[in-house]
Structures are given as structure tokens and as C-alpha cells.
Amino acid sequence: MTQLAVSGASGKTGWRVVEEALKRGRSVRAIVRPASVLPSALAQAEQEGRLEVRRLELDSAEALLHALQGCTALVIATGARPSINLAGPLQVDAWGVQAQVQACRSLGLKRVVLVSSLCAGRWLHPLNLFGLILVWKRLGERCLERSGLDWTVIRPGGLSEDDSRSTTEGVLVTDADQQQSNSIPRRLVAQVCLDALEQPQACGRILEITSSPAQPQQTLGQCLDQIPSRSQITPRFS
Secondary structure, eight states: OOEEEEETTTSTTHHHHHHHHHHTTOEEEEEEOTTOOOOHHHHHHHHTTSOEEEEOOTTOHHHHHHHHTTOSEEEEOOOOOSOSOTTHHIIIIIIIHHHHHHHHHHHTOOEEEEEOOTTTTOSSSGGGGTTTHHHHHHHHHHHHHTSSSEEEEEEEOEEEOOGGGGGTOEEEEEOTTSOOOOEEEHHHHHHHHHHHHTOGGGTTEEEEEEEETTSOOOOHHHHHHTSOOGGGOOOSOO
């Protein structure tokens, strides 16, 4: 069975990616920092032998190569957390992504999905008060875009902890720089990441996603079929 690696697997989006992947019967390797605490469901899955967990720092190239060895796809769900350390976004969202991309290239691991953020790359945004986080997220995106890998960038809107929304709301999927607000539950973000792995149409694209009850519930493939060709798209925001 092909193995999926998920980095940032103890984070609020990352653990949901792992959980959803296990539900789909995927073989999963969760990559977390040494001090990270797994949610109870993932800890139980590890104890039962249904989940492999590797603990490491992303700046350890050797440990990262070892953790990704044998995997065929990676979902990067790492992200800087609010902190007094304003260098955190640079270290995690730029350098951390760069390190993971380089490891994938070295190993020949071709398929990578990166969880980024709506408005990535915009200077004039309130989130940049937190260590220029959207600037560094865009730098991480660009590193992946130029990697030669089969990549997809997922840019979710405001992240909601309310998983119940995932059963009642549909996802609005657009190409880059078409949306600038609205939210989406982390559970739906996790599902879209996994759907993107299975959709050849998603390769080489930045996909912005938000959700609402008014949006029809469709597969990612159906959503992508409805997006105009990129030659017809004019960025709405920059």
C-alpha cells in the first residue's frame, strides 16, 4: 500500500488530515515535533498499530529524509502558531516548507499538497502583524511551485473548529487570488487536501477554498471542472 506522510500532524488541521486519511483506508505516517502531543484518537491509532508516528525537528535534514523514506505523497500541514517569536512564520512557513520540499526532491517523492492561507503574499493585511506570516507563506508556496514536483497549494479561508459544518456546507473552490474572506471548517480543509491527492486536475494549481450552506456539496473534481481556464482568469485581488 502506498504511504502518505502528513507533517504538522499534531496541529489542528494536520490531525484532521491524518484522521480522514485513516478513514479512507490510507497508510499514514504522521510527522510531528518531539514535544508534540497527539490528539487521543491519533494516539490510540498509534497504539493499535494503525498509524506510524515520526518525531523530529524540520531543520534536521537527515531525520526528515528518514521520516519521508518510502512515502509516495506528502501533505504539508505545518504552520507557525501565534507566539512572541516573530521569526516563527519565517522559520516554519518558509524555511520549514523549503526543507520538506528539498527532502522530497532528494527522495523522488513527487506528490505534495501544501496547506497555505487565503491572501498569501499580500503585504497589506492584518495577519502580517504576526511576523509577516502571509509573506512567508507565499515564499513557501513559491518554493514548492518551482520544485519540479507534482504540487498543489490549498489556500483555506478563516479556519473554523466546528466540524459539524463539514456535513452541511459545500466548498467554493477557485484559482489563486479570487477570494479574500469567509471561512471553512478544518475538517473540510483536510478532506479537500486528500481529494487533491487523487485529482490529476489539481496538480500545478493554487486552490482557494471557503465554504457556506449556500454552496452546493460537490466533489473536488466537479468543482475543478467549473473553474474557467487560467487564461480566462483575471486576479481580483493582489
